[in-house]
Amino acid sequence: xxxxxxxxxxxxxAIGAIYALIATGFSLLxxxxxxxxxxxxDFVVVPAFxxxxxxxxxxxxxxxxxxxxxxxxxxxxxxFKRVLVDPMLKHGSLQxxxxxxxxxxxxxNGLLDVAGGEAFPxxxxxxxxxxxxxxxxxxxxxxxxxxxxxxxxxNLFLGRTRTGRAIQASAQNPQVAVLLGIDVARMIxxxxxxxxxxxxxxxxxxxxxxxxxxxxxxxxxxSAFSAAIVGxxxxxxxxxxxxxxxxxxxxxxxxxxxxxxxxxxxxxxLILFVLFRPEGILGRRxxxxx
Amino acid sequence: xxxxxxARDLHRHFxxxxxxxxxxxxxxxxxxxxxxxxxxxxxxxxxxCLLGQLVPSAGTVLLDGQDVTGxxxxxxxxxxxxxxxxxxxxxxxxSARENLILAGQExxxxxxxxxxxxxxxGLTAAANRMLELxxxxxxxxxxxxxxxxxxxxxxxxxxxxxxGPRLVLLDEPAGxxxxxxxxxxxxxxxxxxxxxxxxxxxxxxxxxxxMSLCTRVICIAEGKVIADGAPEAVRNNxxxxxxxxxx
Numbered sequence: 001x002x003x004x005x006x007x008x009x010x011x012x013x014a015i016g017a018i019y020a021l022i023a024t025g026f027s028l029l030x031x032x033x034x035x036x037x038x039x040x041x042d043f044v045v046v047p048a049f050x051x052x053x054x055x056x057x058x059x060x061x062x063x064x065x066x067x068x069x070x071x072x073x074x075x076x077x078x079x080f081k082r083v084l085v086d087p088m089l090k091h092g093s094l095q096x097x098x099x100x101x102x103x104x105x106x107x108x109n110g111l112l113d114v115a116g117g118e119a120f121p122x123x124x125x126x127x128x129x130x131x132x133x134x135x136x137x138x139x140x141x142x143x144x145x146x147x148x149x150x151x152x153x154x155n156l157f158l159g160r161t162r163t164g165r166a167i168q169a170s171a172q173n174p175q176v177a178v179l180l181g182i183d184v185a186r187m188i189x190x191x192x193x194x195x196x197x198x199x200x201x202x203x204x205x206x207x208x209x210x211x212x213x214x215x216x217x218x219x220x221x222x223s224a225f226s227a228a229i230v231g232x233x234x235x236x237x238x239x240x241x242x243x244x245x246x247x248x249x250x251x252x253x254x255x256x257x258x259x260x261x262x263x264x265x266x267x268x269x270l271i272l273f274v275l276f277r278p279e280g281i282l283g284r285r286x287x288x289x290x
Numbered sequence: 291x292x293x294x295x296x297a298r299d300l301h302r303h304f305x306x307x308x309x310x311x312x313x314x315x316x317x318x319x320x321x322x323x324x325x326x327x328x329x330x331x332x333x334x335x336x337x338x339c340l341l342g343q344l345v346p347s348a349g350t351v352l353l354d355g356q357d358v359t360g361x362x363x364x365x366x367x368x369x370x371x372x373x374x375x376x377x378x379x380x381x382x383x384x385s386a387r388e389n390l391i392l393a394g395q396e397x398x399x400x401x402x403x404x405x406x407x408x409x410x411x412g413l414t415a416a417a418n419r420m421l422e423l424x425x426x427x428x429x430x431x432x433x434x435x436x437x438x439x440x441x442x443x444x445x446x447x448x449x450x451x452x453x454g455p456r457l458v459l460l461d462e463p464a465g466x467x468x469x470x471x472x473x474x475x476x477x478x479x480x481x482x483x484x485x486x487x488x489x490x491x492x493x494x495x496x497x498x499x500x501m502s503l504c505t506r507v508i509c510i511a512e513g514k515v516i517a518d519g520a521p522e523a524v525r526n527n528x529x530x531x532x533x534x535x536x537x
Contacts, residue, residue, distance in 0.1 A: 161409050162395050162411055169392050172383055173382075
């Protein structure tokens, strides 16, 4: 029993760490530009298909990762901001959120059209550490380590560098940031590029577990969105905590309850937090002027 | 000598409303100019025109003799113009020290240095000096959003001096600051005027604060300058008294 609990805990933390990466991107986009990106889950699927496509050409995985990073930066970062976010944001955050829902449908149907409806296997890591009763698989341990390292690096970048401080200032008070000479538009673009890098990394880590399928983004996006709400939508640290809480809860529910519970848990947590603690675990209450 | 700031026949209209209606004045090097006037007289609109936040309908703004009319606030900031705000505008999740470093960091180093240079842009010592000068050292590492109103007001003022500005526009600096803090705040501003050689333009409703801080005062009513001179002379000017008391 102890072995099973440890294994489920590590698996849950690994999944949670991936949710944390995606939710962190979610939170960054919201803080930086009031963008609620309902296509965030599909953003994870796009680079996964790029990596598989490059591998299909007989090239090594690292080339696929580089190609996915470039495609993500250009399409999911730059193009997404310039073509969808900038024009729609002028009409309001709600209109933009609806536009990202439409984008989600476009991406899913585009991928279905190009790649078909089957789930494609993605290269992972086999084996693990065997301590008698306890077996911990390498895949989960490495996913956990990489995701934690990425989130830590991002936090250090935001908190300990000049550009990171300028990004924070642009998110907290863009009008004054402009007056201090900060190039707020550039800082917002950087947050979009960071999000593109985060979803690419998430794609690399989650695809060996969930395989690669055109509509995987629905579940992934919903879990990441719930993680951001549970942790606190206006805090990067909140997104990390929310991701871990969600990943562990979801994995325990799926292991010890019916499999369908895996999908129900994020929604249940989302509803509970919206009702009883809308600012999330680490979030702050925000006043909005109308 | 060329004035640091000059407004020449400045106008700003909103439809039929002439908020600023032909305002002209000069501010000399090291001067502390007070701008007073009843509510709705056009002071804030004038300030926004001077700072590039509003483009004047007509007229010219000169900084060190150069035309800067309608120039973007960020560009003016890089040219040595900084401001404080009537309503608190600190960055709430950053510490007081980080707020100060942020206020100066865009003025030092190249683009490359912004990415790979020292995280504090070499400004920690300057920020610490400013914290000391404004008596904020004890709250240096606290998040600015958690500070008292008076402390945030002091921090806002200190931020305006981090870039070593030539000209500082203070928008109601005494508003909401308690009497105990007010005296010390005035002394801090005087010290910055003397030590840093900065020139000030101050919009303020607190008449005692203006009269004791400023070297010259102009009074604006209905978008026009109705008095310009020494503080006491403006205070006793019949037109000023009438503008404040009404007909």
